[in-house]
Amino acid sequence: MPALKSFDYAVVRIVPRVEREEFINAGVILFCRTARFLGARVQLDRGRLAALAPLCDPAEVERHLTLIPLISEGAREGGPPAGWALPERFHWLTAPRSTVVQVGPVHSGVTADPRGSLDRLFETMVELPDS
Numbered sequence: 489m490p491a492l493k494s495f496d497y498a499v500v501r502i503v504p505r506v507e508r509e510e511f512i513n514a515g516v517i518l519f520c521r522t523a524r525f526l527g528a529r530v531q532l533d534r535g536r537l538a539a540l541a542p543l544c545d546p547a548e549v550e551r552h553l554t555l556i557p558l559i560s561e562g563a564r565e566g567g568p569p570a571g572w573a574l575p576e577r578f579h580w581l582t583a584p585r586s587t588v589v590q591v592g593p594v595h596s597g598v599t600a601d602p603r604g605s606l607d608r609l610f611e612t613m614v615e616l617p618d619s
Contacts, residue, residue, distance in 0.1 A: 490600035495520040497606075498582045499592040499613050500530060500556060502549055504541030506586055512536050513614045514553060517560060517591065518606040519578035525602040526574045528560040528581070529610040544588070552589045556581060 500515030515530030530553040534546045558566035559577055569580045582591045599605040 492598040492600055493520050493522045493602070494596060494598050495523075495525075495602055495605060496578070496594050496596050497609055498594045499609075500528075500553070501590045501592055502532065502537060502553075502588060503590050504537065504544040504549075504588055506588070510540055511590070512540060514549075514589075515556060516606060516609045516613055517556065517578065517581050518602060518609065519574065520599065520602040521575065523602050524574065526560045526578055527603060527606045528557045529606060529614070530554070530556050531610075531614055533616070549588060552587075556589075 495518055497516055497518040499513050500517065501511040502514045503509070503511045512533060514532050515528060517528040519526045532546060532550050532553055537544055537546055537549065555566055559570045559581060562570050564570065569577055572580065582594055585591070597605065
């Protein structure tokens with residue numbers, strides 16, 4: 489049985505009207521230091537965004553969301569933060585912001601498979617169950 493490793497994760501939220509504090513979960517960022525893993529998955533539910541904030545531009549929101557996985561994987565297209573060490577990237581991605589794209593509190597867990605845990609958290613926290 490593979491050894492369990494601790495990890496930290498945060499849910500990415502879309503807060504179209506910050507003053508109302510309503511949000512849509514749109515992604516997950518997971519960092520496992522001992523596995524040297526930093527990963528992120530994002531997905532905007534345009535229908536939910538339109539219902540919550542019809543005047544919010546989904547293309548603009550998606551443009552910002554797209555940067556999160558690029559930064560987490562260290563892709564040049566992610567800009568300067570993508571070149572930082574894994575812990576610095578995770579802390580930068582999860583730092584509090586007062587913008588439309590925000591990140592919730594950081595939580596912890598244990599896993600033998602960081603990529604699998606990222607996928608499970610994404611399915612649980614972001615994807616809607618089939619009706």
